Amino acid sequence: MSDLKQTPLHALHVALGAKMVPFAGYDMPVQYELGVMKEHLHTRTKAGLFDVSHMGQVIVRGASYDAAARGLETLIPIDVLGLGQNRQRYGFFTNADGGIEDDLMLANRGNHVFVVVNAACKDADIAHMKAALEPDVTVTEITDRALLALQGPAAEGVLAALDPRAAEMRFMDVATLDLNGFEVWVSRSGYTGEDGYEISVPSDAAEGIAKALLDHSDVEAIGLGARDSLRLEAGLCLYGHDIDATTTPVEGGLTWAIQKVRRAGGDRAGGFPGAEKILAEMDSGAARKRVGLLPAGRAPMREGVVLFVTEDATDPIGAVTSGGFGPTVGGPVAMGYVTTEHAALGATIFGELRGKRQPLTVAKMPFTAANFKR
Secondary structure (H helix, E strand, O other): OOOOEOOOOHHHHHHOOOEEEEEOOEEEEEEOOOOHHHHHHHHHHOEEEEEOOOOEEEEEEOOOHHHHHHHHOOOOOOOOOOOOOOEEEEEEEEOOOOOEEEEEEEEEOOOOEEEEEOHHHHHHHHHHHHHHHOOOOEEEEOOOEEEEEEEOOOHHHHHHOOOHHHHHOOOOEEEEEEEOOEEEEEEOOOOOOOOEEEEEEEHHHHHHHHHHHHOOOOEEEOOHHHHHHHHHHOOOOOEOOOEOOOOOOOOOOOHHHOOHHHOOOOOOOOOOOOHHHHHHHHHHOOOEEEEEEEEOOOOOOOOOOEEEOOOOOOOOOEEEEEEEEEOOOOEEEEEEEEEHHHOOOOOEEEEEEOOEEEEEEEEOOOOOOOOOOO
16 A cells, blocks of 8 residues: 555545545545445535545646637637636547547636646646647646545535635636635536535645534535445546547537537637547437436446346447446436447346346436536
């Protein structure tokens, strides 16, 4: 374990009784004494505090915001140039074959773009941006800040008690707030399907701010286990599982993130890696599609379960990419890929579980309604 990195909140996790596991090169809390099920339900009903400091925080800066935005638009199929100041968007890096190299969040911070990338991909992402954009646009990883996520219906009240301006923010707003006397960068977003905030804080202030949030009676510390079940119920992709370098945005059901201006016929259509394939698929469809899946019975169907159109079919039509028990749903939930002809909502297909074929229903996602503050 000695080669694992630690976040600035590592000592606090240990003090709180967390079970620590390796994740993306870091020693991270998978659960606390409350347990995954109760942590999940607490986040859905009150508020959960997550340590996401392992993720990469990056500043992309040019001679102006527009210069940085135009540079990033050569790497991602997102409208960065038209993003309003103090607003945030979801996006992804694509490759020449139209696959997704990583998904990310980006924000217009006035004179630069603030980008948050996944922990397992951050070194490759930063190298990719540097190689493509520098020297005209500089790419700087921030290594002296932690990242917290406060998620759940009570999140607004908890954060507004420390800085009332938090209550004025709407979904995907970004702002600079004051917590415990420290400047923090806040976005009203998260990856649970609940209302909430992601909070970038100075590393030396992270433990004090985390404790101040945990002091509120509505807040519990939440680990990676519940983070995964929450995002799965919310129908959100986990990079490296539900999307990867071989998955196009069309296959992944992520074309909602590609704004009209970057699509065929738009003022800045194309110009990103894999544009020809992605735009063609947006026009004529892809051969496979990511779908929600509800297994019959109580047994979860997890990543790798092979899917078939009938109980006795010999040729697979796809596979589960994420699956588990959904505490809010009260039963097993999953997502995966099937051939487009078998992706109709309500269709019954079969997964091979421990040598037996078990039925699943193709279902609409999210499995539990989103509670974002629009």
